[in-house]
Amino acid sequence: MSDLDALLQAAQADFAAAPTPAELENAKARFLGKSGRVTELMKGLGALSIDEKKTRGAEINQCKLAIEAALTARRDALAAAELEKQLKAEALDVTLPGRQRGTGGLHPITRAMERIEAIFASMGFDVADGPEIETDWYSFSALNNPENHPARSMQDTFYVDIKDEKGSWLNLRPHTSPMQIRYARAHAKRYAAQATTPEGMPEIRVIAPGRTYRVDSDATHSPMFHQVEGLWVGENISFKDLKAVYLNFITAFFETDQLQLRFRPSYFPFTEPSAEIDIMFESGPLKGRWLEVSGSGQVHPQVIRNMGLDPERYIGFAFGSGIDRLAMLRYGVNDLRAFFDGDLRFLAQFK
Ligand code: PHE
Numbered sequence: 001m002s003d004l005d006a007l008l009q010a011a012q013a014d015f016a017a018a019p020t021p022a023e024l025e026n027a028k029a030r031f032l033g034k035s036g037r038v039t040e041l042m043k044g045l046g047a048l049s050i051d052e053k054k055t056r057g058a059e060i061n062q063c064k065l066a067i068e069a070a071l072t073a074r075r076d077a078l079a080a081a082e083l084e085k086q087l088k089a090e091a092l093d094v095t096l097p098g099r100q101r102g103t104g105g106l107h108p109i110t111r112a113m114e115r116i117e118a119i120f121a122s123m124g125f126d127v128a129d130g131p132e133i134e135t136d137w138y139s140f141s142a143l144n145n146p147e148n149h150p151a152r153s154m155q156d157t158f159y160v161d162i163k164d165e166k167g168s169w170l171n172l173r174p175h176t177s178p179m180q181i182r183y184a185r186a187h188a189k190r191y192a193a194q195a196t197t198p199e200g201m202p203e204i205r206v207i208a209p210g211r212t213y214r215v216d217s218d219a220t221h222s223p224m225f226h227q228v229e230g231l232w233v234g235e236n237i238s239f240k241d242l243k244a245v246y247l248n249f250i251t252a253f254f255e256t257d258q259l260q261l262r263f264r265p266s267y268f269p270f271t272e273p274s275a276e277i278d279i280m281f282e283s284g285p286l287k288g289r290w291l292e293v294s295g296s297g298q299v300h301p302q303v304i305r306n307m308g309l310d311p312e313r314y315i316g317f318a319f320g321s322g323i324d325r326l327a328m329l330r331y332g333v334n335d336l337r338a339f340f341d342g343d344l345r346f347l348a349q350f351k
Pocket residue numbers: 155174175176177268271274294295296297318319320321
């Protein structure tokens with residue numbers, strides 16, 4: 001093997017052994033650089049005769065071209081390998097589902113509340129909203145539930161260590177019933193001034209949905225829950241109307257008339273007589289079980305008086321239903337706490 005063939009082989013081997021472009025450039029310098037081996041050979045030409053210079057020069061040149069070709073080939077190979085590596089690292093799996101912007105949805109309790117509002121609005125009920133931080137007077141006393149009366153423990157609430165300007169203790173309302181008083185008082189003055197018209201007396205017909213609070217926590221009770229208060233008082237509003245209104249509501253809410261309503265005697269300080277309203281589905285998974293959904297009763301004359309209305313003229317009914325309970329029954333949810341955990345896997349099902 002000629003010295004030039006050996007040189008070419010050495011260069012090829014060096015290039016092949018260079019694992020990176022930087023090391024390849026170092027190897028290049030060893031052969032083609034200013035003091036590289038090819039350059040050294042060229043320098044050696046000076047000592048030769050003209051004829052020898054010609055042939056040897058041409059041979060060296062040939063060798064140099066071959067070394068350059070080997071260098072280019074190795075450069076290309078390294079670049080291709082680098083590209084391959086990059087492509088692998090940045091590989092796109094086009095079968096992955098795209099990233100979507102999450103769309104929000106209404107909370108199931110909000111949905112239930114909106115259904116309830118729409119149904120009662122269709123029966124001519126106004127929809128009212130009131131404070132969650134209440135005074136002792138609205139939460140209890142005005143509802144015929146005097147201080148220190150044991151019936152107050154029926155709605156054991158969270159008391160706040162603050163009094164309002166009239167000296168009434170503040171609490172987180174344990175029920176929506178204070179709204180009976182608030183709404184009626186907001187309208188009573190106007191009504192009291194109005195004489196009976198041929199259409200009859202002006203009536204109060206309202207629902208008040210919202211948050212309520214009690215010292216309670218298990219699978220069916222949460223310290224914060226939701227109620228809807230209903231109130232209809234007028235000249236001649238009776239239990240018969242309560243039954244008609246409630247049956248209409250409950251069949252619309254559950255979208256079935258395969259159910260029965262039952263009034264079970266009960267006690268509330270603000271109604272007399274009082275009743276729990278139970279419902280029973282005649283079909284479906286809950287078939288045959290009586291389920292309590294509401295307290296109710298004929299508004300107590302003292303409460304009518306506290307509303308600023310004359311109990312000799314005004315009579316009617318009130319009810320207070322648990323919205324969470326209704327939503328659980330409608331959506332088949334068996335743990336109330338699921339509504340308030342904020343778990344998107346649960347909530348997303350209601351979108
Ligand atoms: N406020 C009662 C409760 O929370 C329910 C109720 C409302 C009962 C209106 C009668 C009339 O239990």
